[in-house]
Amino acid sequence: EERWYRSASGAPLALRRRQHSASCRELALRCPRLRLRSLSAATSAAWLAAYGLFLLTENSTVLSAAIIITMIGLIMYLHFVKIDQESLLVMGSLGIQVTSSYASGKESTTFIEMSQVQDVVINEAIHMQKVIYYLCILLQDPGNPQGVSEVVPLFQSSKPRLDCLIEVYKSCQEILEQRKMAPQSS
């Protein structure tokens, strides 16, 4: 099912929860798409500046260089920067998979095994003049069972607010609790 929340900067986000089985859940957060207004504003600003430079220098290579730079910049932005959807796939006793899919279709995935995961928590961070909440996975230190070796933050580009994070946290914890109960049964 899908519900709407807001991000830290006020943009609308859609959280979709799917339960594939009793031990497997998928949580996908969809970020706002690239808007035509901002794209055309940026492109026309760049090309006006190039045209102004052309009038000054009377050199036509400035125009072709501006066109090529705008194209390449747009492609690189869509492929490396603009994230469309961030999803979390929690599989009990297998692991947690974090996927970010970019606007050009590229998907970058990281899979963390369940033996390395200590816990999933909500942390606070001071960012400029705001205090923001973020969800993160705590990885276990191989030498010290109680220690934490690394913190992996989730949903970094969509930055949802606390109400959305609480929903995601509850869903994850329901599956993580099963592994604590597992050694007692069978």
Place this chain on the structure above:
Amino acid sequence: MVLKVFFPSCCASAESGILIGRWISEQNSAVILAVVHFPFIPVQVKQYLSEVQQVTKVSISVLGSWSNSKHDKEESLNEFLEDLGTIFSHEPWIQISKEGNSKFWSCSTLQKHSNDPKEEEIFLIYYDQRKVMLSHLHPPLETASSTEHRAEDASKLSAIFDTVAKSKILFMTDRYDDGPVKLTHWQSDGVEASIIVELLKQTSVPACMLLTFLLSLVSGVCRSRVLKFWPLSFLWSNLSTCEQLGHRLQHLQVISSNRKAQNQSQLMRKANIFVSLLIDVALGMLLMSWLYRKNRIGHLADTLIPVADHVAEELQDLLQWLMGAPAGLKMNRALDQVLGRFFLYHIHLWISYIHLMSPFIEMILWYVGLSACLGLTMALCILSDIIALLTFHIYCFYVYGARLYCLKIYGLSSLWRLFRGKKWNVLRQRVDSCSYDLDQLFIGTLLFTILLFLLPTTALYYLVFTLLRLLVVIVQGLIHLLVDLIDSLPLYSILLRLCRSYRLAAGVKFRVLEQQDGKPLRLLMQINPLSYGSVVQTYRLPTYSCYPKDSWTSLCKKLFLGELIYPWKHKGEKQD
């Protein structure tokens, strides 16, 4: 815990039979390697499995049954399969069945000794057997260093990858062989091999032996006593060409050794060195063919003498400028004239030397250009050495100017101490007060004044020649950086990441396939390849790299005091 069954996607259309593989009890997961078909004799199957286990050291056993019924369910077959569970006792006994062409399989387990007959959940994970067998899992770099914990928490993924990789011998028999057991796995349709690869393997052994013989001859010559005498050994250690040659000979020795590579990193290292040498020689041949066409060597030789003359003339102009009133500063006329005439005489000697050599330049260049066939790096090193030789006079001037300036600075500092009534205590390495005689004080003060007023002239000469020397050093440094890049780039690994990205795995990724209620969850496991940055970082070839010896502050301090600077340090050079 959830029961995880790793099923190879190539066995999805196999006939009914029993499943063999490895059971990892601490993770509650079963890795299925192959399907054994009817008819078979259980004793022969057990014997075959124990033989395979002896060779691969992987505990393979019969894990369960697989039934692929194209028609309606047959009750007798089900009972037969359950009875098999009693023959091959394995806990738990996994039964997977596929009906018709349905995508959704049903999977159930039979537990005999469980005290809690709860239905545990089952995950069915498909994996591509060939890709998992060939790939190499790279642990993240931080955990690779802590090896003492490796044995305790062997990660699940590396256990699965190891299981499939070590069971290579199980995949050698295909269904056309006449053996006691009939298996289905990724190679059951016939073992593939390439003729070219086999031919290369056959020819590589005599080629390696020939190469080792030649290399032993060359290294014997290099180590002979003749080359250890002083002028030659000094030359060898200072020319970068000889270092590069030694480096490449080392590489050739690594490739031509007869021992097979023990593990993945050694194999990749050998392959990287081989491809790097090949590309180097190819680029060198290209450069050579470009140089020797249209008599470019002749043109180069013709322009070399005028360029050297031009540089010398520019230097003469510079010195004349310094001997006058450079930038409006007023120099001490006598010292100026002495230094200027001294350096002008040196330039005159240099020009006459170059003119003496001019008839032989073309021939020397022609023969030196032939060495480009040894590789592009060799050609670049020779270029750097030629630049060093041609700007030798700048180096000499820098040394003269620096020594003079250094002497002056030390004299000034010591006389300044005398001026204040102090002395440097060499024994205690500190400044002590000292009472001087009157005539000592008088002469000391006189000398201090003379040195102080001569300081601007010497400082200006020092500044000019240091800047020129730094320019030459920067150019040489850039060339060496390029040589380093060609030497250390792991081209084979990058090509492998481009073409066969499953061989270099950073991890895995799972995809959830279509679900149906009541049937186990189906996941597809794919290999997540390593990023290009980590590929280069993991497989970089070690070089004798040049990197700046001093930090910026110590470099500035040395320049201020007039000490000689050698900014690029080679690995393995003695520290002074």
